Amino acid sequence: MTLVVDHLTGGYGRLPVIKDESFTVQNGETVGLIGLNGAGKSTTIKHIIGLLQPQQGQIKLDDIDLKQDITAYRSQIAYVPELPVLYPELTLKEHLELTMMAYNLDEQATWQQAHQLLQTFRLDDKLNWFPINFSKGMKQKVMIVCAFITQAKLFIVDEPFTGLDPLAVQDLLDLVQAKKQAGAAVLMSTHILANAEQSADRFILLNHGQVRAQGTLPQIKEQFGAQDDNLNDLYLRMSKEA
Template identity: 50%
Template sequence: MTLSVEQITGGYTKVPVIKEISFTVKPGEICGLIGLNGAGKSTTIKHIVGLLHAFEGRIAINHISLATNQEEYRRSLAFIPDSPILYEELTFREHIELTAKAYGQDTEETYQRAYHLVEQFHLTSKLDFYPAYFSKGMKQKVLIVCALMLDVPVYIIDEPFLGLDPLGIRTLLSCIREKKECGASIVMSTHVLDTAERFCDKFVILHEGKMLLSTTLEELLSKTGEDRLEEAYFTLLENNGDGDEC
């Protein structure tokens, strides 16, 4: 299914934080959201997942929006936030069960995917532990398992590498690649540009709440005359009057 973001203007108060953001992510594509701190990446993601409501514009998954069918829209996407927040009174296993039931995917196949992910992230011994016993990185892995065990057409991932160890990052990237190969549409916000260059099919570059470009790597390199994403990104910023680093 295609995720469409059409002319979104929005924010947290009456003052817009993002303005006229538009892009699409087709099945089998990974779209990287790139920008400085405060560029509007997380705000854009919060509008996509429905945590914020746009002042103007429309977001849809195959023409289904929060306004037309809220339940179907929410069940069409899985979200990995940048800051892990868990239910303190639920064990890891109970988080898995709650997520499966909330999405109407309380099936043996879903649990098989979940426990395979648990093994991949080396968390089998932690299934009956409560969040109070988890580090930040382990909490992030709980959320990753709960999102990636789901069979949905769209995955939204906000700064996924924060707090993860090298093995966790490698496992997550492998899982994201598998979802892409199965035809999922994926939006990933990240500051890790070398990883984005290797894994993303297209990029949405945000700056001060506005979209500078929605482009492929090849188009961006051609436009800037650079041969790597990082250099092309900074060249683009310099051409727009900002040379600050991420």
């Protein structure tokens, strides 16, 4: 399933924050969304998941238009936000059960997958814990597990490495790789450029709410005229432009 963002302009109220953005995220690939603070990454993601309505342009998953069928559109998406959003009155087990109900998942099969992920992220003995008992990194792991037990066609991961220890970072990168190999599309926004360079197939560089460059790393180097630069160098070049 391919995400198509076509000439997207939007923001908050009448103020456009992102302007005429066009890009795709295809099945079986990871795309890194890169930009300075205020470049429009979070605003772009909020439009893609349907929290903000476009002022102009179109967002589609294959033939499913966000505006025309938001329920069918959202059922294909799993989202890991930058800041964990958990219900204080629900245990970890109940969060997983709620996710299974929301996505209409087969409980027996999904629990098998959930237990594997809980072991991977060292949460398997904490099913009866409430969010108040979790550290920031543990809350982020809960969000990751809830998202990745789904059969979503598009995974949107916003600054996923915040608060994660190095082992959990590698576990997440392995999980993203597995979903990509299974045919899912992954859009990942991050400031940790070494991880992005390691895991992403293509990149979208945002600057002042517009796509400054996009493509593979060699293609972006060519667009900047900087063949010897790595992703961090290109990011610094863009910051100087800003």
